[in-house]
Amino acid sequence: MSPKKEKNDFVFPLEYLHTDALCENMPSCTALLVFAGSGNGVLKELKKLYRQSHVRIFYTEDLLHNRLPFVLEAAKKRNIPTIVLYGETTPETHAFLQGTPRVSLVSRGTETPDPMEAFLKDPCPEYLTWIGFQRYLTRPDISNLLTDKFMEILRLGEFRETPLRAEPLLREATHHFLDMRSVRHADLPDGICTSPNGLYAEEVCTLARYMGLSRRFHQAVIYGYPADSPQDSQAAQLVAQVIWHLTEGLAVAVDEHPQDNPEYFRRKAVQMGDDGQELIFFQSEKSGRWWMEVPNSKHPAEPIYISCSISEYAMACKGEIPMKWLYYYQKSNNFS
Structure with a gap:
């Protein structure tokens, strides 16, 4: 006792x-x-x-x-x-x-x-x-x-x-x-x-x-x-x-990131239409938190991982590209 x-x-x-x-x-x-x-x-x-x-x-x-x-x-x-x-x-x-x-x-x-x-x-x-x-x-x-x-x-x-x-x-x-x-x-x-x-x-x-x-x-x-x-x-x-x-x-706090510990994440791919962009999401098996992958035109083999919530994933599942994804795509690829 x-x-x-x-x-x-x-x-x-x-x-x-x-x-x-x-x-x-x-x-x-x-x-x-x-x-x-x-x-x-x-x-x-x-x-x-x-x-x-x-x-x-x-x-x-x-x-x-x-x-x-x-x-x-x-x-x-x-x-x-x-x-x-x-x-x-x-x-x-x-x-x-x-x-x-x-x-x-x-x-x-x-x-x-x-x-x-x-x-x-x-x-x-x-x-x-x-x-x-x-x-x-x-x-x-x-x-x-x-x-x-x-x-x-x-x-x-x-x-x-x-x-x-x-x-x-x-x-x-x-x-x-x-x-x-x-x-x-x-x-x-x-x-x-x-x-x-x-x-x-x-x-x-x-x-x-x-x-x-x-x-x-x-x-x-x-x-x-x-x-x-x-x-x-x-x-x-x-x-x-x-x-x-x-x-x-x-x-x-849990120190986790899909780039560092991919084995602890569930990868979810969402196809945006028949010929559209495929959006990649990751959900932590430990905390349930979400990230999304944004292409990097400067270094295609090194995509950028952005913290997000389930709402961005739900939006993508409805066929809408999340504003957060567009925001970081422009920022990361120097568009204005």
Whole structure:
């Protein structure tokens, strides 16, 4: 008979780690939380939660942001997923985007300063997706530029109608930026945003979980909320719950891809008419997630695999070429 579990065995595990302790010999962990500003309220709310998966979370503080580059670089060298809590400050994106990042942004529109505008400056990330924005809060030139660059966007209304549409967009991203101002005022009354429209609290938690499930996850930055939110405040509680969902996603994430592990995927070919294009889909036997194959005219023997959902497969079965397939076919083959 196994020993009875104590209440504390299920409490969300948080261990303080001084920035100087980020070394090669540090224990492995699910994620490193970096409080780039005051975060006592969020920290206290996290300690009230119960874990569901086996997770181990370290947290550290960088109240003046002066050691943040060191912390991020040290975590990167040790392949530790990092979650940076930035408070009300909009992050300077260049401090986070090194190498060839694949970026996702959840925000309500084009704020000032606007991370999306910074992302679109050269060099623009090879992959950039925008979720939850509202058209009347968004500069048309920004959304049009994203479309011209064949970047995927998902409006708030589209996400609300089918939340699962966001998962494929976040699946391949390495860097995630989550603006808590995208949450409507009714769900975050002590936050910064006073807009009556926006994400529901449950929806922002769903997006956080999808971020954690990303097989390439490297970093998430959460900002746009009062850093000094006290314990028991709605802001501190919601940010803590967002972190909980994100780390739960990290704990159960499956690193899978049809190109790397074809034996774990079911290949499904759909003929588009008698003489039409054959569309190839792959479904994971582990997670049930979907990918589709897009031809690569530059390297015909090296097709491109795009994250998708069952809706694209269902559309193809009806004889319609999914817009996502056309989008990536144009992008990958330099059509405009």
